[in-house]
Amino acid sequence: MRRVAISSWATSKFAKNSKMSLLELACDPSAEILKTTIPQKEVDAVLLSSCATDQYSSTIISEMLGLHPKVSHRIDNLCNSGTNAVASAFSMIASGLCDTALVIGAEKADSPGNKLLWDITRGSFRLPVHWAAIFAKAHMRRYGTTEEQMARVSVKNHKSAARNPQALFRKKVSLKEVMSSRKIVEPIKLLDCSAPCDGASAVLLVSEEKAKKLERPVWIKGIGQQTNSASFAKATGDLTMVEAARRAANDAYKMSQLRPSQIDVAELHDAFTILEILAYEDLAFARKGEGGRFVDQQELSINPRGGLIGCGHPVGTTGVAQVAEIAAQLAGRAGIRQVKGCRTGLVHNLAAAGSSATVIIMGA
């Protein structure tokens, strides 16, 4: 298998109403990559990650960008569409079918991917916040995790987002503000939640041969993916963990030959604050039950771009934006939010109540 690197990335400003169409959103970060990094004729694949229902959209975007790739198609799987597209691009290059692949995530705030109307196992509790509340209560009951610990995730991620010009929310919030924000579903408050928004991000993957020309290539070292179910009822047998994420993480660690303690920086799928706490444990950064107390640890940097809570969550874009952030960090090009001396990074990306998950491990 050929090694695969990430050679460039770009993320546009996430916004509540960008006034841009899906196609315009998609072109924005892609054009930035094309302007600086790769001649148009060298792009072998264009993979669009989006839950939007536009037809032939990946190929229309290719034409708008002046590209004539071999491969062009759209990929969707709700909130982990983005990492599915990155994993797919990885395999196209690793297998030798392509030498380069541009992965584009693009989504509008009103994406049909925000709704989970198909899952009747949720009964009348159809919003994602309903299952987030169930996860939170289970973890609080069994391990004594507190609402304040969850709120600290929000404070931390909003603080990071304040340093990220692309983030939707650029204002720090205090613990008191999170704790007193409107309760949505007990015990989840407004500031425990991420928000849908318009946003796009793109990453360029290249073969080992092409990566040799780079000053500081960022390698994709491990990929793990797991689909447990589509419905919440079958997603996990233990409501204090996301089983799919555990399996995906195991596979990614194994493939990368890295241990959790070797990860320096991570982008975790904090669609709700409780999900970041579960992720600490599912990824084996913290021991089972200790996620709540792990929030303010100093061992590794988590969600330096601000996570989904700080940046916003444009469904099909999120996984791509997470990969873009880790690539920027490992290349030492993350600007004012650079994590010093980081050498290995991890992306954790869930969909629909953690019924499916992707974990990607990268290294400088």
Place this chain on the structure above:
Amino acid sequence: MRRVAISSWATSKFAKNSKMSLLELACDPSAEILKTTIPQKEVDAVLLSSCATDQYSSTIISEMLGLHPKVSHRIDNLCNSGTNAVASAFSMIASGLCDTALVIGAEKADSPGNKLLWDITRGSFRLPVHWAAIFAKAHMRRYGTTEEQMARVSVKNHKSAARNPQALFRKKVSLKEVMSSRKIVEPIKLLDCSAPCDGASAVLLVSEEKAKKLERPVWIKGIGQQTNSASFAKATGDLTMVEAARRAANDAYKMSQLRPSQIDVAELHDAFTILEILAYEDLAFARKGEGGRFVDQQELSINPRGGLIGCGHPVGTTGVAQVAEIAAQLAGRAGIRQVKGCRTGLVHNLAAAGSSATVIIMGA
């Protein structure tokens, strides 16, 4: 790169109104494969090819089938969604990320993929039949191709479909019937056209190690893909050929180390009869300009299942059904329509006026 084989396949009956939902359609051939070929726990990837706008559909189908794959997502790129999904599954296995991948094509007759409303370069001529007419007229003018030669494609493919229990149209048509069928757009008649319908097909791809247990594995030997544009205006510089198909074919022949003369059986994308004639030339089965006279050749068997014209054209399903047919032929399991002694086969799958194309070469 690991070799990849097709170990099993199934196609359901194509119908104008099956009364089945998209999800039910998708499960039908998939369940047949799972019943006979592979334990559920061994399916590493489920890739759904469809232009339907249902969210999380690949993952919902996985749950319905009792599968817990690593990878699950939907892929779309209009009429060549199916071969895009097969090529993607190929690369996931060839790269080592997966050992097995179930590719499912499913579509309803009213798929949004039937419409090409985004392409304003077509002016008011927005139906696929409009560009088919332009291709036909250009070829007639330059090479003297006749309406009767096009009609012979329809006669041949309807004759084959009559032997295919899964085909939408199972009635032979005479040359006179085709020639006197209703004119849609000069010179294209009703019986020169394929029809949208409900239909599903599935193929199981496996790694070289898994294929060793098979009695007669069918190998994927070459894949070529090319995206020239999304719009008709930029699809081809010469209206007597489909440039994207030529490039895709060149790459597939090169990768497979096979020549056009070595192909025994082929599934060509005859959305309109003229497209099959162009394909003869684009794939170098016939010399440029001689496609019209090539229709009744005996050198290789073309569209033994009846093609899109005989079988119907459920957009996202077509490419998968084409691959399923060639696999059945090369495994010697095509029943009454078996092409005797075939060893190598080819699939040719276009989208949107041939603006993008996939060619897959397989061998026993």
